[in-house]
Amino acid sequence: MRVGMTMFFQNYADWDRYEAKERGGNAPDIDPQSDITRYEEELDTALAAEDQGWDSLWTVEHHISPYTMIPNPVQLLSFIAGATSRIDVGTMVVVLPWHHPLRVAEDITTLQYQLRGRTPYIGFGRGAARREFRQLGFEMGESRERFDEAIQVVQLALTQESFSFHGKHYDFENVTMRPRPKNPQALIGNFHFSWGSPSSAPVGARYGLKPLIIPQRAWAEYHADLEEFARARAEAGHAPARPRIHMNVFCGETEQEAEEGARRYIPQYADSARRNYELDSDHFRSTKGYEHYAAQSTSLRGTGDAAKAMGEAYLANHVWGTPEQCIEKMRGIAAAFHPEEFMLVMRYGDMPRDVAAKSTDLFAREVLPAVQAVPLEEPIVYGAAASI
Template structure:
């Protein structure tokens, strides 16, 4: 089993100031040193991962808010490619509707060259769900599904055809080419993944041959039915079953008390940051085409009353925390249920101090990582199996 670390540079402490400024209130200007300090600290942790035995480094794409300060994941991974020698890299995800698809194809081609022989870029794609990100990038959120469908086709054409044409509603190309040509286009395409937020979106990436990437937002059992739909869509398009890759937050403590204390503080902070970034307790999804699931989720959170606590409790139930033995056992159970290809783990999130994150990573790397890497890979769960799991 492969195990990767995910870079998730958050400035959680800035959320109150940021939202007040967004509402038009008079607030102090941001001290940019806070962003810079977090960047330096998390880059140091990421560059240590190779020597600690991790298989890969992953990162995400977000704009505008303190949620995740990584606006260009491929740019960050290009730096990682040059600063390391063994480790693979991945995105979770590149949000295709936010980019010109030909530029995406160019960027991941260059990343493949920068990694060199023997190292793999795993490119996850998604369609985005944060209103403020679409708005400040000057894009219509309700067009995201159509833009995604066209963009993934353009990316694949640019990688596989020296010259191609494409005529869609959002993108038009006539006899265009891309240089440099990818060293191994099939390696790139075979390692394309898709992450979805709403269950109805699962087949969108599957029918283009993308593999599943799970970022758990619902109870684990819910994902069996979604993976079943994903498998059906892949099969209908002529693709073989594929193992998922699974993202989780992790806190590993020397004692149960230490692990629980830190997990109950920092994992709900991560969940709260996600709630605020996506405005999950807002009613704006109800009027946005293609986001019906989010509208229902928002209505449910509104009925709960305390959306922040509800999301924090859900993330505590889904993600991995405990002593080393407890972390190994939880990850073995998830592996047995889903037979994943890889886990991608966030080790620092919320307002977690650097020294706490360093202890978390060091203990996990020493006592959990080898045990999880020793979990044997199994054949993918078929969609029929998934429905009965």
């Protein structure tokens, strides 16, 4: 089993100031040093991952808010490629509707060169944060059709010396991308798709992308999503594929230490996600293609305390405990889903550097080797896919 570390670079403590400013209230300007310090500290942590034995480094794409301060995941991974020698890299995700698809194909081809034989795992997604779409100048309700067109353009640019494509949003005539990828099928074979709503699961699957789970709901609910994902892949002629799974982790030497840390910091991450995506807002009701989010927001508002409800859900889903407890939980998830890899974020919320370092070092020493020793299982063949 492969185990990677995910870079998030959150500035959770800035949310109150940021939201007050966004509402037009009287709030101070950003303290740039808070971003600088967090960025430098997290880069140091990432660069230590190779020596600790992690298999890969992953990162995300977000803009504007303190949620995660990584606007260009491929750029960050290009730095990692040059600063390391063994570790693979991945995106979770590149949000295709925010990019010109030819530029995406160029960027990941260049990353393939920079890795010098190592593997880039490229995850794609549609995006779900209203403020990011708005400030980047894109219509959120167009995200599904933009994604559909963009992923086709990326695949054509990588596999065809010259290609043409004529869609609603993108138009190309006899275009050649340079440099040509070293191994286009290796790139495409490691394309993944992450989804938030169950109806979105087949969107990437029908283009041959593999599943990448960033859990926002109870684990049991993802089997239905994966069945639909597998069905769409099978209908398009693709074999069953193992998922890759992202989680937050907090590892403590004692049960008390682990629980105290998890109950402080994991709900902060959940709260940051709630605020970034405005998950308890009713704006999804009027946004095409986000019907699941509209239902979710109604449900969250119905709890009377959306932040608390999300915090409890994340505590139930993610991994925390002593090393032995972390191993047991990850083995259980592996047995349930037969994943290819876990990608774990070790610092989130307002977790201080020393707290994150202690948890990460303990995990790397005592949990990482045990989870890496978990044998890979064959992909689960769900009923809908098996019948095709």
